[in-house]
Amino acid sequence: MNKVTNDIYHTRVSHGVALAWVNSYSAVVVKTSDATMLFDPVGMEVPADSPLDLIVVSHGHSDHWEPKLVARIQASTGATVAAPPALAERLRVGGTESPLAPLLERGGTRHSDVGSIGASTFQGQNPPFDIVSMVPGEEIPIGGTTLTALRCDHAAVEPLAFQVHSPDGVTVYLPGDTTPFPEMGHLPHIYSAETLHKQDSAETFHNHSHESGVDVLCWMGTALTDGAEIAKLVQPKAFLGYAIAPPAAGERAYGILTRLTPDIPFQALDRRQVFLWPGY
Numbered sequence: 447m448n449k450v451t452n453d454i455y456h457t458r459v460s461h462g463v464a465l466a467w468v469n470s471y472s473a474v475v476v477k478t479s480d481a482t483m484l485f486d487p488v489g490m491e492v493p494a495d496s497p498l499d500l501i502v503v504s505h506g507h508s509d510h511w512e513p514k515l516v517a518r519i520q521a522s523t524g525a526t527v528a529a530p531p532a533l534a535e536r537l538r539v540g541g542t543e544s545p546l547a548p549l550l551e552r553g554g555t556r557h558s559d560v561g562s563i564g565a566s567t568f569q570g571q572n573p574p575f576d577i578v579s580m581v582p583g584e585e586i587p588i589g590g591t592t593l594t595a596l597r598c599d600h601a602a603v604e605p606l607a608f609q610v611h612s613p614d615g616v617t618v619y620l621p622g623d624t625t626p627f628p629e630m631g632h633l634p635h636i637y638s639a640e641t642l643h644k645q646d647s648a649e650t651f652h653n654h655s656h657e658s659g660v661d662v663l664c665w666m667g668t669a670l671t672d673g674a675e676i677a678k679l680v681q682p683k684a685f686l687g688y689a690i691a692p693p694a695a696g697e698r699a700y701g702i703l704t705r706l707t708p709d710i711p712f713q714a715l716d717r718r719q720v721f722l723w724p725g726y
């Protein structure tokens with residue numbers, strides 16, 4: 447079902463999604479047929495000539511947020527940065543420590559205009575801006591792919607979780623560092639901007655509320671009981687996490703997860719292993 451390669455950026459995705467864990471923390475690349483997104487890059491590099499549309503930051507903890515690296519990847523790839531408002535503002539404003547000074551110079555005054563525009567303003571067009579702030583419920587479309595920012599219950603400033611929806615209807619849930627909460631069981635519908643804004647939201651919710659709407663749960667957290675609880679709430683078709691080292695610790699952890707969620711097989715990704723869903 448899954449192939450192992452080591453270049454997620456150049457993996458050809460004809461349908462569904464490709465996904466890889468790419469650092470020693472929780473950085474993940476999600477690729478669809480028309481978009482490539484890198485989440486929470488820290489302590490890593492993006493190889494030269496890698497196509498990248500979005501760099502996405504979930505919150506400001508140091509294992510998720512390295513502003514100088516974000517600036518460097520942005521400069522080398524031309525990707526748009528999507529982040530919670532305070533972090534986006536920090537990237538825009540810079541200051542003496544300005545991690546994004548080159549961006550500000552290149553973009554001129556354009557960035558001050560972007561500051562007041564929510565991500566959902568970009569409905570139906572590719573984001574033309576370097577830095578976009580997101581709050582839960584807002585979406586960024588890239589071609590036929592949609593990134594949605596979601597509620598995240600975590601002790602950080604404006605933390606976000608995310609959902610990626612591919613053009614052919616595959617949904618990946620990236621809960622980030624959130625603890626579980628019951629409403630997760632209604633993903634992907636209850637937190638979509640469509641649900642928030644359309645008048646028929648109740649009907650939409652009702653029609654879908656008994657389906658398992660999430661195909662792939664990409665859980666990069668550390669508390670196993672939280673991961674298991676999230677999986678039970680979300681009922682994904684695929685439950686992914688990162689390989690824990692040393693192997694004996696990994697075996698123990700996966701044993702615990704398997705006992706907690708016997709009906710949802712857990713798959714640990716090796717670093718840079720490319721996971722494809724659905725299988726090719």
Ligand SMILES: [Zn+2]
Pocket residue numbers: 505507510600602623
């Ligand atoms: Zn955190």
